[in-house]
Amino acid sequence: MNHDADQRLVKAVQTGDEVAVAQALAGGADPNAEENGYQGSVLIGAARSGRLGVVGLLVDAGARIGPFGHFHVTPLRVAMLEAHTDVVQYLISHGALQAESATRMSILTEAMSCTRHRPRPAALATLRVLLEAGATPHPDEETPLIAAVMQPVAPAVLRLLLTNGADVNQQRSDGTPAIVIAARRGDHAAVDVLLQAGAAVDALDRQGRTALMHAVERNEQRVIAALLLAGAAIDSVSADGMTARKLARGWQRQHVQFMLGENSAGLDDVPITRTVVRIPPTDVRLCGDPQMLHLLASVIDIVLDDLGDDEWATRTGADAGTARAVAAQLRTEVVPAPNASWYQLDVTADELAALRSALVELAYGTTRVLPAPTSRLEIVDLLEELNRQLGR
Structure with a gap:
């Protein structure tokens, strides 16, 4: 040495x-x-x-x-x-x-x-x-394609794997096709890449369910759109007798029902076999700057003033008193977050629902007054951001 x-x-x-x-x-x-x-x-x-x-x-x-x-x-x-x-x-x-x-x-x-x-x-x-x-x-x-979809990785990685010989209809070790995994995860980009590469749009998992069924159950609307545009079968029946339409009705996914071609949708009590657990929030923390939280208060006040309590209740299904209460809190009870620069307010699920209903009415309803200097498109943006966070 x-x-x-x-x-x-x-x-x-x-x-x-x-x-x-x-x-x-x-x-x-x-x-x-x-x-x-x-x-x-x-x-x-x-x-x-x-x-x-x-x-x-x-x-x-x-x-x-x-x-x-x-x-x-x-x-x-x-x-x-x-x-x-x-x-x-x-x-x-x-x-x-x-x-x-x-x-x-x-x-x-x-x-x-x-x-x-x-x-x-x-x-x-x-x-x-x-x-x-x-x-x-x-x-x-797992095979590279399955591991990639499960992570998930960027579409460029999926395309690289497919270019280098990965089987687009590859199944996980438990028999679940790659496209079903992507749909369950809400990864519409992966779903689109797989479909463009020739994946079988109606491939079945071990329960006989398609990617569309899983996407409907999880309210993954971008995935649903990608699958429907690729010709996914709406009325396929799983081993337990479920269809995409039944799952949409059973979960009361009204917008999804319209996507599936129904002309009307209600809050039907339809028994289905569920493969996912939903966790409704019992309380929510709103975080942001005071001016943004005050803007939400103004949205509620404007819609209530325009509709009145009775029309508000009819159109939204929410209590007007709850809406007024959350508007007041947004103005007076917002506090600085500890160890952070934003402000916050804890609200209940009902109060959040009332806030969302006000945004819906101002974005798409009959109310024409808007909080200055906000445009209707900015209200639409706020609603869409809230919906994304709520998984709607």
Whole structure:
């Protein structure tokens, strides 16, 4: 062991000095020298820093490409995590893929996760290199397409997987098709990518339910629209006798009923077999700036003044007294949030419903007066933002 040469090598690798690296190796430095107990070998350090020239010198000198230390860290994995695509490509060409440890998550699955947690062009390019090199998941992992839909990842990643041979009708290990998983998650972008790639729009899960049935149950209206535009069957019957129409009626999803082609919809008491649990809120915290919260109070006051208590109750189904109470709270009981810059107000589910009803009336009803200087389109925007947060 040549300790002095090893130290010169470590320093040269850390600074990226290729000449000094070559000199240290020629002087007897160990190409497997450790940077320190935490960082790993000098090759791992060079790969982490993306120093391709240094990586080449170390590999040519016999540096170990396989796992290092207790955590089985490899140069290939650290280069992948930092999205050094050229280093990844070089290491793969020298057998690094075959040297990966089977005790950790597969490098392919982890690379796919990186496109979500550290999204950047180089992460996508690195994933492409791994796919083209034939990287595969471990036997106990889901296929790349299923894992991607479950995370979920960006549409660009799905397209890359499909371009590289992923089966668009791939099923999860429990038999659930990818398009059903995407629909259940409300991922309309993934649903659209899968459909464009030729996924079977009416593929069934083990309960005989389609993606449309699951989307209807979860009120995922953008997913429903994508599926219907792709020709999803509305009247397919699941093993337990459910159809998309029955599920929409049973959950009282009136807008969805119209989307499914019904000409009228009410609050029918229709027994269905449910595969999802809904959690109605018992109280809600409204957060924002005082002027925005005061604007909501004005919306309620304007609609109440225009409709009167009786018409308000008829049109909204909400109590006028509840609406007035929440308007008063929005003006007088808004308080600064602790350890934050916004203001907040706790309201009940009924009070939130009254607020939403006022926004609906002002956005689409007969009331023509608007809070100055707000436009009707701004009220529509407020309503849509609230609906998205409520999952409507």
